[in-house]
Amino acid sequence: MTAREVLKAAPDVVKAADTLSEAARTGRTCPPVRSLLPEGDIDTAYAVQRVNVERGLAAGRRIVGRKIGLTSPAVQRQLGVDQPDFGALFADMAVPESGVVAAGRLLQPKVEAEVALVIGADLPHAECTVADILRAVDFALPALEIVDSRIEGWDIRLVDTVADNASSGLFVLGGTPVPLSGLDLRGVRMTMTRGGEVVSEGTGADCLGSPLGAAAWLASTLAGRGDPLRAGDVVLTGALGPMAVAAPGDRFEARISQLGRVAVEFAVEFAAEGEGL
Numbered sequence: 001m002t003a004r005e006v007l008k009a010a011p012d013v014v015k016a017a018d019t020l021s022e023a024a025r026t027g028r029t030c031p032p033v034r035s036l037l038p039e040g041d042i043d044t045a046y047a048v049q050r051v052n053v054e055r056g057l058a059a060g061r062r063i064v065g066r067k068i069g070l071t072s073p074a075v076q077r078q079l080g081v082d083q084p085d086f087g088a089l090f091a092d093m094a095v096p097e098s099g100v101v102a103a104g105r106l107l108q109p110k111v112e113a114e115v116a117l118v119i120g121a122d123l124p125h126a127e128c129t130v131a132d133i134l135r136a137v138d139f140a141l142p143a144l145e146i147v148d149s150r151i152e153g154w155d156i157r158l159v160d161t162v163a164d165n166a167s168s169g170l171f172v173l174g175g176t177p178v179p180l181s182g183l184d185l186r187g188v189r190m191t192m193t194r195g196g197e198v199v200s201e202g203t204g205a206d207c208l209g210s211p212l213g214a215a216a217w218l219a220s221t222l223a224g225r226g227d228p229l230r231a232g233d234v235v236l237t238g239a240l241g242p243m244a245v246a247a248p249g250d251r252f253e254a255r256i257s258q259l260g261r262v263a264v265e266f267a268v269e270f271a272a273e274g275e276g277l
């Protein structure tokens with residue numbers, strides 16, 4: 001969808017996109033958008049997502065990659081869905097390794113641990129294989145995805161999360177790139193802690209069978225839509241285990257075998273000046 005096509009998008013698509021972007025802008029959640037869209041119509045939900053992505057690009061934001069969502073059976077169960085989806089990653093969503101997320105930056109954050117891949121060659125084919133992915137990937141990194149929902153209480157079905165840029169929020173990449181050669185991404189084991197307590201565990205196989213298979217699904221899907229993965233793109237391949245709610249003051253750390261560790265902190269909210277006196 002080009003910027004010109006966005007302007008011509010159906011009124012229900014524009015209304016859903018406006019509802020979500022207003023929630024993001026004001027920091028106030030909105031009701032589910034599924035009631036505005038044809039029931040279960042995933043293509044229309046992606047059109048809503050595209051409207052807000054095009055608006056972001058028009059406002060000067062830069063796409064740096066894609067996220068895959070809903071890859072783990074645990075997350076699919078948590079959200080009551082049965083297929084993966086994808087969303088856009090913008091440069092302003094990147095948080096430095098061990099960085100701090102400012103209070104109030106997100107509406108209802110939750111954290112997931114994932115394998116990130118950095119793509120070194122374009123992937124233009126609509127039938128992308130795992131071998132294509134292996135040849136194209138420059139390196140892997142451990143990552144945290146901080147998902148968020150503009151929809152109140154995370155009351156989402158597949159259409160809602162697709163329209164809402166796959167419930168994306170922010171992401172953190174670990175600091176040490178690992179070449180794929182010799183890595184068994186299906187076999188990696190992930191443990192994520194919040195304040196030192198284990199809150200999520202999983203393996204590479206829990207991500208659609210393998211993070212490489214998930215990446216092949218994404219590359220095929222995007223190429224089929226005429227918007228392929230390109231050299232330099234970051235791919236967050238999807239949660240390896242259940243997501244965990246984040247509150248002010250929380251510190252998350254994920255360790256993924258063969259890949260290393262990655263951490264993030266959520267700032268403590270301070271009372272406004274004079275409040276509570």
Ligand SMILES: C=C/C=C(\O)C(=O)O
Nearest residue numbers: 069070075167238239
């Ligand atoms: C609602 C978001 C889910 C994901 O991002 C995931 O499963 O990775």
